[in-house]
Amino acid sequence: MTTLVVVLGLVAVAGVPYLVWTRLEARKHKRAAIIHQDTLSLGEDLVPASIHPEVDLDECIGSGACVRACPEKDILAITDGRARLLNPLSCIGHSACMQACPVGAIKLVFGTATRGVELPRLTPSFETTQPGIFVIGELSGIGLIRNAVEQGRQAAATIFRSSRRGRPGELDAIVVGAGPAGIAAALALIAHGLKVQIVDQDRYGGTVTHYPRSKVVMTGSFELPGYGSIRRKTMTKEQLLVLWTDIRERIALDIKEGVRVEAIHADGPSWRLVGPGWQDRAASVVLALGRRGAPRKLGVPGEELAKVAYRLIEPEPFADQHVLIVGGGNAAADCAIALARAKLCTSVSISYRRAELARLRSLVRKDIERCFAAGTIVPLLGTEVVSIAERHVTLQTAEGMRQLINDRVIVQIGGQPPSELLRTIGIELVEKRGEA
Template sequence: MEPVPVLVLAFTTAMVGLYARRHRLAERRAEEVFRESLEAGLSEPVSLHPVIDPSLCIGCGSCVEACPEGPHVLGLVGGRAQLVDPSHCIGHGACREACPMGALELVFGTKKRGVDIPLVRPNFETNVPGIFIAGELGGMGLIRNAIEQGKKAIDAIASLDGIGRGDRADVVIVGAGPAGFAATLAARQRGLRYVTVEQETLGGTVAHYPRGKIVMTAPVQLPLYGKLRFRETTKERLLELWHEAAQRAGIEIRTGERMEEIARDGDGFVVRTDKGSYRTRAVLLAIGRRGTPRKLGVPGEERTKVVYRLVDPAQYRGRRVLVVGGGDSALEAACSLADEPGTTVTLSYRGTAFGRAKPKNRRRVEEYRDAGRLEVLFESNVVTIGERDVVLDRKGESITLPNDAVIVCAGGVLPTPLLRRLGVAVETKYGTP
């Protein structure tokens, strides 16, 4: 045999062997991550997520590499792709786009956990003419997707009969997160008469993101501003950019104003808030899935020491604080409080594991707990809130803790009753698109 072919054969054999070894190591790592997820009770995805058809998957690993959240959310197990760290999946959808076989489908909820999703048409109008839904409330909470939906909803609203006529607004936009903010810019760009109300501040849910990286899978066009070209940024920089865009466009957003009711008014609606009412041809709900803070419904919750959002950890310095919840906001609040000198922090969660929180937050809580900086009480529920203490039930055992403040981070109540009163169809998804 000639020397050159021998060298080529040897090189090819070595490369194939190296690939096979790396493939086996990757599979073992994926199996290990999946086993750890099951053992920790973190087997349920928290958002839109992929399901893989094993009959179509060829095990190429394109989806694994495409995930913006890292290399161990999806993995290859038994030669097929699998969601190995479900709690870390946030529904980017890049995996589906990367699959050459169309083996991945994005779904809401699981067989165990249903998710209420309002039914909308391709133009984001609900079954009730004139009521539109965009962004997280409709199930698509990623920044880029929400921005695109907000713009497309305004495109549809601009084509409605009655727009630009009479003494009413063309559209009332409820919420100023990614979808609502983009919709407001688009409404201004199109010359629509709009009113935008936001119960908190510009940014909506984004304003409550933890400090650090925000990932966008592709650039997106912001009306009256231009293309956002970054693939990653920080919450602080994104909000700064939005304030800059709002000022440049000259838009008005009525922050600190909460929507309370929507009623029919001829071919339009009346939107009532805690500060007034607005007649409008159309309504765009872009309020996110946080909704109104979920209350515990226990005696003593009306006390002034109970709040539903951590604003300034320093104000709790030296105090005894109970944080209630198991999501990212609860874990971040508990750790921020534990960083304050002299603060005693207890984190109460009704579940057996922090399945709804990001891994980095779970690791941080574990480190703080192991270091004695905070106490974690799983499978516990608040029973009563006293003036100087709180009573919890933990698997039938009553626990009384000295207490100066309670911070409830139990998520939000979706406006499902309001939607149903309006006649908007809402479907509970159990692992379906």
């Protein structure tokens, strides 16, 4: 009898954690199923611009190895016994999921079967169909800092081995984009003894400079020519900015910030780059622009005022101000929610031309609806911004014109893809529809 009691006690001790684990797993799978359905409902709005996994559901055995291997987390999940893509826009192409799959059910692809993604046709060294123009980084369809750095090194090596050199008074190469890919390319070109300049429409450091405070970035180990090895799997935004600043000071990079390249024209054996109030010539051009391109603008009077921004980095600069967010997507909603949660603004409003925010992920929708109910965000749906002034904005509503007291405007209506610039240069683009 005593032995039976002991055995039953041991079974109970072992069984309770198992029951807890199974309940937690069931909740996790249920939540994943809800998010998956929500992702599907967004349809074409959620087509990743870069490479991402595609799961063969007939081959998948639901081991979960891919989910555990993904460094980014919450991109893949198991629902209904199969791996599903939950958050395709956050995938940056580690390929760890594909390598971890025990049955080879995952492949990495661009675009989807129903909606393609345009990418430049590139040689193995990232040269486009226009000789002397290279495309690297996210614009090539590949994310991850480690990959961008390697692409920059390879492009620079090809330029060095070529006979393309700047004529008297010209540069050997201009690098457009001061993010990881552009920095790596410039460093490699300088290490090869070439005369190089970096230009960026924003500021040195690339997209990282706009990340929220303390955001962790997956980097992987990489080698920066002329600088040294970086042996870190992850780095925070602040750590990356320290790294970029140290590189700039030690290597004395020639950088022009706030320069937007609007056109690139052939000029004999060289290329002439043109932007507002600026132009220069180089034998080779390395485009490390990223996928975002220039922010899409409203095109209304007053948009040129300093009060208008196109992204939210931190809420502190908006303290004690009436802030209007313009847009109806997840980025606009996230921006409004972040400001509302910070509780620093005098007021936070969101203007969208349609009568409802119909394209939000369910979790974002729940958050913003709570803010609407609590009064921390004022919904101005079915409205359009007509003009912007120093102390107010004018909105077109169903009832007519309305003036809103306002100190700052944040426009979140997407961007103009760099593919248009590539097309005007004459670079051949190829459309990928769920293929490598």
